[in-house]
Each structure stands twice: as C-alpha cells, then as structure tokens.
Amino acid sequence: MNRNLGSEIDQLKLEMNKLQKLVGSYLGEASKKAFVMDDLTPDKEQNEGNIYYSGQYRNGHIKYKWDAKEQPIRGLLNLDGEKMAKILSALGNKQRLDILRSVIKGPVAGTELVEKLNMGTTGQLYHHIKALMGADLLVQEERGGSYSLPSHRVLPVLLLLAASSELADTTTYMDMADAREHPDLYLGAAGQAYDPHLLIWALLENTILEHQVGSCTEVHIFFHNERSLTVADNGRGIPITVLSNRERPHLQTVMTDIGQASLSAPYYAAGGEKGISVAIVNALSYQLAVEIRREGTIYRQDYKQGIPQSGIIKVGVTEESGTSITLEPDPDLFLTGFDIEALQKRAIEIQGAYPNLAIHILR
Incomplete structure (x- = not known):
C-alpha cells in the first residue's frame, strides 16, 4: 500500500491548526475571566473594595515585617488632590529620592551620603535632609550620628518605589x-x-x-x-x-x-x-x-x-x-x-x- 505523504502532511497541518485555535480560544477566555469585573448596577458604589498589602524587608542585620493592612478604595479616591500633589512633588526631587534609597538600606553618615550621591557640598545635602527630617521621613542618631529611615516609613516608601516601577513606562x-x-x-x-x-x-x-x-x-x-x-x-x-x-x-x-x-x-x-x-x-x-x-x-x-x-x-x-x-x-x-x-x-x-x-x- 502506497502512502500519500503530501496528503498526510496537509491533514496533520489541518489538525494542528484546529488544536492551535482551540488552545488560543481557551487562553483567550481564561485571560478574559481573569480580568472580568462584576457588572455594576445603580445600587452599587463604583469605588467599593479595598487594597490589601503587606511585606517584609531584610538587609543584613536589619529586618522589617509588616502585618497585612488594607485601605478602602473609596478613601483613596477621595483624598485631597492638592495635598497628594504636594506629597508627590516633595518626593519627586531626585536627590531626596536618592537619600531615601540610600538610608533604607541602613544608617548612613552625612559625609558618606555626600560622597556616594556626588552632591559636592554638605550644604546641598543638609538642605534636603532638613526637609526630610521635618516630614518625619528621616531620623538621625544622637550627637550628629548617621541618618536612617523611621521604621514606620519603610513600607510606604517601598510601596511608592514599587508603584513608580509599575508606572515607569508612562x-x-x-x-x-x-x-x-x-x-x-x-x-x-x-x-x-x-x-x-x-x-x-x-x-x-x-x-x-x-x-x-x-x-x-x-x-x-x-x-x-x-x-x-x-x-x-x-x-x-x-x-x-x-x-x-x-x-x-x-x-x-x-x-x-x-x-x-x-x-x-x-x-x-x-x-x-x-x-x-x-x-x-x-x-x-x-x-x-x-x-x-x-x-x-x-x-x-x-x-x-x-x-x-x-x-x-x-x-x-x-x-x-x-x-x-x-x-x-x-x-x-x-x-x-x-x-x-x-x-x-x-x-x-x-x-x-x-x-x-x-x-x-x-x-
């Protein structure tokens, strides 16, 4: 019995195309289901729900761990826009962000920060440090010691950096x-x-x-x-x-x-x-x-x-x-x-x- 290899290959391609379509259809439906939101009715608030977050951070001998927290979406969407803009603007300064990213790894002396961040003068550094300390984003050890981030500010700063990473392409x-x-x-x-x-x-x-x-x-x-x-x-x-x-x-x-x-x-x-x-x-x-x-x-x-x-x-x-x-x-x-x-x-x-x-x- 002679086999028609060309016909068999064509049939195989046909079956593979069908399989590919089925898999694609399944993945497409699964993708849709993953992102489908419940239909909103007039009786439902459009900003219901909560954001949940927790985490831990370890750097050498320093370890932070936070219990799960939640923020209601309604509260986040109703925050004072002008106040939020001021917060983001204050933290949007590159040198202040560089300071926060440096001290989040552990206490750092002022002279180390000047050298590490290429600030040129200590006066330039202390101008930003004064603002960060006044905002409770920075603390200093006694007697002019090293600077560090208050423990209760570590998670918010890390979340801000994570959000910035997600929005980097914007x-x-x-x-x-x-x-x-x-x-x-x-x-x-x-x-x-x-x-x-x-x-x-x-x-x-x-x-x-x-x-x-x-x-x-x-x-x-x-x-x-x-x-x-x-x-x-x-x-x-x-x-x-x-x-x-x-x-x-x-x-x-x-x-x-x-x-x-x-x-x-x-x-x-x-x-x-x-x-x-x-x-x-x-x-x-x-x-x-x-x-x-x-x-x-x-x-x-x-x-x-x-x-x-x-x-x-x-x-x-x-x-x-x-x-x-x-x-x-x-x-x-x-x-x-x-x-x-x-x-x-x-x-x-x-x-x-x-x-x-x-x-x-x-x-």
Whole structure:
C-alpha cells in the first residue's frame, strides 16, 4: 500500500491548526475571566473594595515585617488632590529620592551620603535632609550620628518605589507625546509644513552607522505610496533581549525611549535643536511597524503614534539579519507625502560618501 505523504502532511497541518485555535480560544477566555469585573448596577458604589498589602524587608542585620493592612478604595479616591500633589512633588526631587534609597538600606553618615550621591557640598545635602527630617521621613542618631529611615516609613516608601516601577513606562510615553507637541525642536521650520523625508534620513543614518561597523552592505527602500515607506537593511538587527537594568526589551527601549540618545544615531535637521532618533521617528509617525531578523528568528512589533500596539511577536524564521521599519508619517504633522525623486537623490549622495553601501529604491 502506497502512502500519500503530501496528503498526510496537509491533514496533520489541518489538525494542528484546529488544536492551535482551540488552545488560543481557551487562553483567550481564561485571560478574559481573569480580568472580568462584576457588572455594576445603580445600587452599587463604583469605588467599593479595598487594597490589601503587606511585606517584609531584610538587609543584613536589619529586618522589617509588616502585618497585612488594607485601605478602602473609596478613601483613596477621595483624598485631597492638592495635598497628594504636594506629597508627590516633595518626593519627586531626585536627590531626596536618592537619600531615601540610600538610608533604607541602613544608617548612613552625612559625609558618606555626600560622597556616594556626588552632591559636592554638605550644604546641598543638609538642605534636603532638613526637609526630610521635618516630614518625619528621616531620623538621625544622637550627637550628629548617621541618618536612617523611621521604621514606620519603610513600607510606604517601598510601596511608592514599587508603584513608580509599575508606572515607569508612562514617563517614556509622555516624552513621546511632548515630542509630538513640539516637533519643531526636531524638524525645524516651526509653523511650516514639515518634511516627511527627514524621518527617512534619520533611519538611513542608522543604516550608515551599521555600515561603518561592518555589519550592513545593503539597504532597500520600498516605496509603497506617497504616505508609506519601508527602510530595510541587512545589518545586525536591533537586539531583542531585555537590558540588564530595565524591564522592557532592548527593541522597545530603542523605539520609545527619547532620553536614551545613545541607542540610535540621531539625524540633525536644519533648524532643529535636537536630533531625530529612531524613537522620535516612531513618535512622529501615525503608524510604524518594526521587523527584526536576528539569530534565526523574525520578530515584529507595531506602534501607533509611538505607543506599542502589541508585544514583540515571533513571526517566522530566517537565515538573514537586519532591521526593517515601515512607517506612515502623521498627517497632522506632515501635510505632504514622499517624493521618489528626493529619495533617489539622497541615495546617490549616500552612495557617493559610502561606495560600498548599496541603496535600492523599489516601487
């Protein structure tokens, strides 16, 4: 009896697709159930419930342990807004936070704090220490001894740090929103129609950097239409892995962290005060998709006005390496579209400076 291997493989694929759909459906329902809230009726308060928290902290011979506590949601939502803003503003000073983070590990002398925090003078340190002691956030041992955090303040400070960690990405996205509000800082020509080609020149600047380190020999610019382009190189591909001191993957940091100028090569437009990094390109694009070919895998992540619309997804396998970015400039900022002649002119200029870097424009 002869077996039809092709037919069997097709049937196997069909069964695997069914299984995958079933598993996906199950996980989707489970995910929904995990986050489903009871329907609210007019008889129910919308701010009912409590927040529960407890914990312990050990550092050498110091150990703190707190019994479980609870705070009613209604009370938290009804706190005096002005007072809360003052608290957050007072603790939002970097040097005060550095002091609190240092003394929470154990008593520290004033001279140690000055040296450790690079404050330069003791006067600068004591200005903040006086405020923290007045707020009962710092105590000092007798006779001018070391500083430490009162035990009853340790848990609230740790919870504040934990909450700040959970909200860390909001500052990144606020920076991106600010870039959209002030595009002239990057694009120049304030009050005029901005040139969308500047975004492409910024992407090409990074392919040139890859070429200079010997990792990129070819770039393809795919002209989809006047509002959409793809710049694809055969460089190393942006790393995917999580940075040692960050929770976000390296790729997402490159694409969203405007403050990390060293993560990409900025392009400086005429009249622009700041360089256009890859993160700025992302912030000023209505839609952007980045595809990474690296270490045998193809990864993809989608953005809208700089905000991730998905996680980093594995979409295939490959023997190639490189980065492809497809973007659509924000029509609210860029009134005109791409011009293929301008792209060709720029390609000739780059190839004149870097003859071993081939640039292909395809439509």
